[in-house]
Amino acid sequence: MLIIFSIILILTFLIFGRVILDKYKTTRIKSEEIRLFQTANIVADTYKGNMEDLVFARIMVKSYGKQANARILVVDSNREVLIDNYNTYIGKTLNNQEIISSIKGQSKSGLYKIEDKEVLQLSVPIALNIGYETKIIGGVLISASLEQINEDIEDLRENMLKISIIALTLALILTALVANRITKPLRNLSRGVEEITLGHLGYEVKGSRGGEVGQLIKTFNQMSHKLKAIEENRKKFINSISHELKTPLTSIKVLIESLSIGNNSIETYREYLKDIYGVVERMENLVDYLMTSIKLEDITLNIKKEDICQILEDTVKIISPYAEKYGVRLSLNSCQGIYVKCDKDRVKEVFINLIDNAIKYRDEGKDYNYCSISINTTGKSIRITVEDNGLGIPEKDMDSIFEGGFRVLEGDIKLGKGVKGYGIGLAVVKSIIDKHKWNIYLDSSLGVGSTFTIEIPL
Ligand code: ADP
Numbered sequence: 001m002l003i004i005f006s007i008i009l010i011l012t013f014l015i016f017g018r019v020i021l022d023k024y025k026t027t028r029i030k031s032e033e034i035r036l037f038q039t040a041n042i043v044a045d046t047y048k049g050n051m052e053d054l055v056f057a058r059i060m061v062k063s064y065g066k067q068a069n070a071r072i073l074v075v076d077s078n079r080e081v082l083i084d085n086y087n088t089y090i091g092k093t094l095n096n097q098e099i100i101s102s103i104k105g106q107s108k109s110g111l112y113k114i115e116d117k118e119v120l121q122l123s124v125p126i127a128l129n130i131g132y133e134t135k136i137i138g139g140v141l142i143s144a145s146l147e148q149i150n151e152d153i154e155d156l157r158e159n160m161l162k163i164s165i166i167a168l169t170l171a172l173i174l175t176a177l178v179a180n181r182i183t184k185p186l187r188n189l190s191r192g193v194e195e196i197t198l199g200h201l202g203y204e205v206k207g208s209r210g211g212e213v214g215q216l217i218k219t220f221n222q223m224s225h226k227l228k229a230i231e232e233n234r235k236k237f238i239n240s241i242s243h244e245l246k247t248p249l250t251s252i253k254v255l256i257e258s259l260s261i262g263n264n265s266i267e268t269y270r271e272y273l274k275d276i277y278g279v280v281e282r283m284e285n286l287v288d289y290l291m292t293s294i295k296l297e298d299i300t301l302n303i304k305k306e307d308i309c310q311i312l313e314d315t316v317k318i319i320s321p322y323a324e325k326y327g328v329r330l331s332l333n334s335c336q337g338i339y340v341k342c343d344k345d346r347v348k349e350v351f352i353n354l355i356d357n358a359i360k361y362r363d364e365g366k367d368y369n370y371c372s373i374s375i376n377t378t379g380k381s382i383r384i385t386v387e388d389n390g391l392g393i394p395e396k397d398m399d400s401i402f403e404g405g406f407r408v409l410e411g412d413i414k415l416g417k418g419v420k421g422y423g424i425g426l427a428v429v430k431s432i433i434d435k436h437k438w439n440i441y442l443d444s445s446l447g448v449g450s451t452f453t454i455e456i457p458l
Helices: 002-049 054-068 097-103 147-197 211-260 266-294 308-325 344-360 425-435
Strands: 071-076 081-084 108-114 117-130 133-145 304-307 328-332 339-342 369-377 381-388 439-445 449-457
Touching: 002 054, 002 071, 002 108, 002 117, 002 133, 002 147, 054 071, 054 081, 097 108, 097 117, 097 133, 117 147, 147 211, 211 266, 304 308, 304 344, 308 328, 308 339, 308 344, 308 369, 308 381, 328 344, 339 344, 344 369, 344 381, 344 425, 344 449, 425 439
Parallel strands: 328 369
Antiparallel strands: 071 081, 071 133, 108 117, 117 133, 304 339, 369 381, 381 449, 439 449
């Protein structure tokens, strides 16, 4: 990329320099030509005025030649040299284009290369006016070297080259710096993708600037953290499930081992088998949980117009004995005939999960525990809140609470340790709420309690 840019820049400089130098040379030659034509005309006039005094005319021509830094020759109508400021051509006949043309009454100029040196040669006719007639009596030929002009152009070329090299170097340095600045975040991002591919979840790309790339980096970092959280949850989940399966399996093994030793009565067998049955039932529940967790995405709804108040009342009725058992006061504010389109059984499942959690994660250090359910309608939505004064959820865990396999109890809260659960309930709740295109919010404070709010847009 930088090489292509450099080539374009160098070519532009070369072409531009060439055009400027050519233009400058043409202009300089043109002005030299004008100056020499003026001198030639002056010489022609001087000759005409001093034809009788050739010695004086020669002195004059010599002085003009010196001034103009050129060779000046005056020829008669037979092109024979009368005056030469270098004195070497006197008496010789000239045959060049310029002289032939001037004898015919035409001024002419031409550029020649003599021994590698450029020479500008021009001639004017010497014309005498006799009456109405004009008679050509000879011509003036001037030839001047263009060496000075070429030297000036060479100087200019050198200066331009120096300036071009400096400008080009600066431009390339600046381009490299700017290109590096532009591509650095993209290179960082590509490194980030490689790191994630290598399994380094949670890798963070540095340099979150504004703009599109900055936004991309921000989103990438969010994705990376999310992947890390999912992976950690997955490990925790598998760990707790393995643990939960290992315990009953060990119990079954021990029970079977005990039975196989000695002569046991049929009563003992029955008792042991009952215990084994209880353990197997717990394992079955666990496997059910697992299957629910795997099938979360596949939940399909049986949508009908239902009275949400009725659903809430039914749920409270089912769960009341359980709440009572653990001393949690369950209340539902008055509500009548609010109809929404939903899957009745799935929505019941949502409320059972939320109320069950409020009971499970009660704070036994408090004087009394409650779980109150209320329903409110505004013009835009129906809001159902399930509020408790339980253990509460730490702020840092609130975003992860709806993820499958997440349990706060395995983290910071020491209180309530041993409460059974697999971190599936709220993931099921969220899935059902999402499928209904409803919203669920959590507001919780550690040691104070939690409020889950379900918003049903109207
Ligand atoms: P489970 O209860 O089986 O662990 P959930 O998905 O229902 O799984 O809940 C996830 C975690 O969220 C729980 O382990 C608990 O730490 C926390 N949690 C849920 N509801 C509450 C609540 N009402 N009060 C305090 N903590 C809660």
